[in-house]
Amino acid sequence: MKHDASVHVPVELKERLDALSRRVRRDASDIAAEALNDYLDAAEREPSELFVSNEAMMAWLNSWGTPDERKAPEADIRKPA
Secondary structure, three states: OOOOOOOOOOHHHHHHHHHHHHHHOOOHHHHHHHHHHHHHHHHHOOOOOEEOOHHHHHHHHHHOOOOOOOOOOOOOEEOOO
């Protein structure tokens, strides 16, 4: 079931939504509802319990563009309970 809702957005955002709607031939309200649903799903998820340490992240970033470029680091810190 669908219900009407009013959301105030900047003119530029409305113009982008309208342009996309025309380009993909979908109703702008359907695109907006899908985007809002995706945003809410992501915002409601539990935050990750695993993190990448600053040291691992910096080592990775500093390797960019070098012959020894590393893969993206994996989480090496667990959030305390």
